[in-house]
Amino acid sequence: MNRILRLGAIITLLAPPMQAMAQQTSAVLYKNPQCGCCEGYADYLRDNGFEVDVKPTNDLAEISRRAGVPEDFQGCHVTFVDGYVVEGHVPVNLVRKLLSERPDIAGITLPGMPMGSPGMGGAKEEPFKVYAVGQDGAPTVYATE
Numbered sequence: 001m002n003r004i005l006r007l008g009a010i011i012t013l014l015a016p017p018m019q020a021m022a023q024q025t026s027a028v029l030y031k032n033p034q035c036g037c038c039e040g041y042a043d044y045l046r047d048n049g050f051e052v053d054v055k056p057t058n059d060l061a062e063i064s065r066r067a068g069v070p071e072d073f074q075g076c077h078v079t080f081v082d083g084y085v086v087e088g089h090v091p092v093n094l095v096r097k098l099l100s101e102r103p104d105i106a107g108i109t110l111p112g113m114p115m116g117s118p119g120m121g122g123a124k125e126e127p128f129k130v131y132a133v134g135q136d137g138a139p140t141v142y143a144t145e
Contacts, residue, residue, distance in 0.1 A: 024051040031077040038077040041119030048092040068106035089117035
């Protein structure tokens with residue numbers, strides 16, 4: 001009987017953390033219908049615990065512009081996660097940093113399609129410079145990786 005009570009107490013203590021682990025962060029990724037690397041990035045997010053809804057569109061530049069990402073800082077896809085825009089092939093640790101710190105910005109962007117970035121092929125050629133996009137659209141360096 002004593003063993004059963006202890007086991008019940010342990011299960012009760014572990015239940016909330018296990019439920020929290022089961023909850024995934026939802027993301028919506030807009031991409032050009034023909035882009036394969038965007039699917040690679042969606043898979044990368046899924047492999048790292050995100051629930052990703054991929055939406056093909058021919059209006060990618062307009063969606064990015066409305067999200068506050070200047071043209072020179074746009075990537076090949078745009079993702080919306082928990083109230084933030086994540087543009088391009090941003091490493092997941094920086095997405096998590098954004099979501100945990102919750103800065104007063106529109107989001108973050110890794111412009112272009114850098115080799116070796118998540119979802120892209122090839123070897124990383126230089127450090128990734130990820131920019132914060134302010135509510136006013138003025139980009140500043142958020143992190144270098």
